[in-house]
Amino acid sequence: MQQITGGITAPKGFLASGIHCGIRKNKIKKDLALVLAEKECAAAAVFTLNKVKAAPIYITMRHLEKGKARAILASSGNANACAPNDMENAVKMCKALTKHIDINSEDIIVNSTGVIGVELPIKKIEKGIKDLVSSLSRESTPAAEAIMTTDLVKKETACVFSLGNKKIKIGAMAKGSGMIHPNMATMLAFLTTDCAITSELLHEALADSVRRTYNRISVDGDTSTNDMAAIMASGLAGNTLIDTKNEDYFTFLKAMDMANLYLAKEIARDGEGASKLIICQMYNARSEETAETLAKSVVSSSLTKAAIFGADANWGRVICAMGYSGAPFRPDKVDISFVSAAGKIDVCLVGQGLSFDETLAKQVLNEKEIIILVNCHDGNAAAEAYGCDLTYDYVKINGKYRT
Secondary structure, three states: OEEEOOHHHOOOOEEEEEEOOOOOOOOOOOOEEEEEEEEEEEEEEEEOOOOOOOHHHHHHHHHHHHOEEEEEEEEEEEOOOOOOOHHHHHHHHHHHHHOOOOOOHHHEEEEEEEEOOOOOOHHHHHHHHHHHHHOOEOOOHHHHHHOOOOOOOOEEEEEEEEEOOEEEEEEEEEEOOOOOOOOOOOOEEEEEEOOOEOHHHHHHHHHHHHHHOHHHEEOOOOOOOOOEEEEEEOOOOOOOOEOOOOHHHHHHHHHHHHHHHHHHHHHHHOOOOOOOEEEEEEEEEOOHHHHHHHHHHHHHOHHHHHHHHOOOOOOHHHHHHHHOOOOOOOHHHOEEEEEEOOEEEEEEEOOEEOOOOHHHHHHHHOOOEEEEEEEOOOOOEEEEEEEEOOOHHHHHHHHOOOO
């Protein structure tokens, strides 16, 4: 099992494209993406838990009731959420594509991302669909760029693994930078695979993987209206159909975790205004659920994030965040360390502060990737969560996001 190039089009049976159609004012930024499968695929998706959901979410939920899809159509720059004619415009996006490709409107996974409450410029999308279709190719990058909003870098990956004597590939692309919090952050993630698997097990695998990856990242504590992770499986690799939770299923799940975890970390690393990736490794906890809750509380803590930004080894912020998480642990048993490429600094032993070299601590925390290592000494379970530091630029970006 290894990471490869090729992104969303690495698996057999998929083409992709991305263009600028005019949703975004900046003409050099792409804003309309398409992923097309050459045949009907098993498909599945998971969605935001926000009670306020964008119109495309409801349309896609309805389209995926049969567990099948042929295309993913996504726009950026406008969320089509809580906006005039939002449901109608989401449907129009799908119908516009059917005029240029011989597929049913119900075979399309559709979504948008961007500003909430502003009417989607559907005419621009309808006009751009022809160029979008004519641009389809095996090149994945244009589509990955077209779903970006405040992202500074595109996020795509692919991996290959074996089931029996068949090579299976999973490709993926994602966007996410701000309004990021567990329970589907503000993010879109689209995956493809040439694995033969039933739509029922595809959905179970996706939901399970999302729980361990995208739902363990936090940038700012906000969960948006458009969040979605969706996958299409062409089955063209020729493996024996996965229709039970056998060894092949768990190998497939492990590969999906690999792709999703890579993208989840990239989303956290690219948090709005962020300068550092924070990884909280919680271990020797009572259960995986406990470890996950504790770790997510730490990476979600604004005070912890601010301390990391300032390279301040203020471990009190960490144990404080653990304390209000609601998860069970013994504060008097906790050990805390900060780790990076510059070394390791132990700051807390059995719940008490340690004397440490402030100069070394500064060096450790000035790196671009910081691990907060927490030993609970309360069991044998572990989990990681991912976040970023809180910088001045985050406020600057979001203070003028709409204008």
